[in-house]
Amino acid sequence: MAYHLPNCSSLQVISFPVVQLHLNRTAMRASQKDFENAMNQVKLLKKDPGNEVKLKLYSLYKQATEGPCNMPKPGVFDLINKAKWDAWNALGSLPKETARQNYVDLVSSLSSSLESSSQVEPGTDRKSTGYETLMVTSEDGITKIMLNRPTKKNALNVEMYHEIMHALKAASKDDSAITVLTGNGDYYSSGNDLTNFTDIPPGGVEEKAKNGAILLREFVGCFIDFPKPLIAVVNGPAVGISVTLLGLFDAVYASDRATFHTPFSHLGQSPEGCSSYTFPKIMSPAKATEMLVFGKKLTAGEACAQGLVTEVFPDSTFQKEVWTRLKAFAKLPPNAMRISKEIIRNREKEKLHAVNAEECSVLQGRWLSDECMNAVVNFLSRKSKL
């Protein structure tokens, strides 16, 4: 049995063999050999991974082998080629080496989810073995949680909020020494998915806002309580909640392509992720006001100068340098690292939970405001972009 993905180079036909998959759990930096192995593994996938994943594989393959999208944009009625073009084009100027790594990681996560799902008891939570919006891998003492909606600039939809919470809870109990959050594609994350606001429940917008505030509070709470060193590897631009949360990370490494933007006033919203407390402490109240109230976008260098980012690396060597460093950190005694984090962070925890609760309550009100609703409608009707 085989299925087709037209004009996808090595992905044109993906067949279902009988052989069990061999996991590729190699180093974080993929060699050409790893890449070729991954291409072969794709041909061995036993199940159709679905169109979204196939498009991701296609786009990463093209980026890794040819660089940024160089095809003319297909017409609107050429649906398949348009979807492929969109997926490839969405990778922007992602370096070939990073695309190759992401391709290898994606194949590895597909392989591992298929392999482990074959051992899953009926009724076991699907999310313990496979994620829809994330790629989660664990090797060399590091659990890597990669936001994986590159065609949507890794915007956080409701499913992604739940999956990140699930992945963090699992990482807090696994064998890894440190945990990393990063993004797939050219963005780290474009923040809250603005289509989250469109699905109105029977209780109307009030119920929607209330549910959003409950979810946000629980989500941010998982970052406040995370017990191991938590590192952000900011591979590209970061917007909204993906920026505010950085104040709860233990170290933040950024590519020099990354930018940091919290346009809350433009969106009729207010700060979250405990940033109303952490940002003034990290960078001074006036600098925090420029970001959180006036929506000033910072370059990686500026964010580093203000203490939000720990260190900035040239994009061309970012992945190599950061992962080399993280692998060395992950070899340190894990209990000592946990305890040291605890002593640095614990006296702030109660305060952070209180700030989180207050921010969520204020935001619940903002989501019902005309200012917020107009901003969301303008984005969704393509009248505005950041």
Ligand SMILES: CCCCC/C=C/CC(=O)SCCNC(=O)CCNC(=O)[C@H](O)C(C)(C)COP(=O)(O)OP(=O)(O)OC[C@H]1O[C@@H](n2cnc3c(N)ncnc32)[C@H](O)[C@@H]1OP(=O)(O)O
């Ligand atoms: C439980 C609820 C908790 C709520 C917590 C609150 C958090 C607050 C925030 O996070 S505020 C920040 C919200 N984010 C934004 O306002 C970003 C909106 N996006 C943009 O302005 C632009 O997309 C961009 C500048 C990020 C990138 O522009 P670019 O031109 O490079 O790319 P596109 O606009 O064509 O984007 C590609 C596709 O991705 C979709 N998309 C991008 N970001 C979001 C988003 N945040 N929400 C929903 N969709 C997003 C975009 O629509 C394109 O989709 P398409 O290809 O289907 O058209």
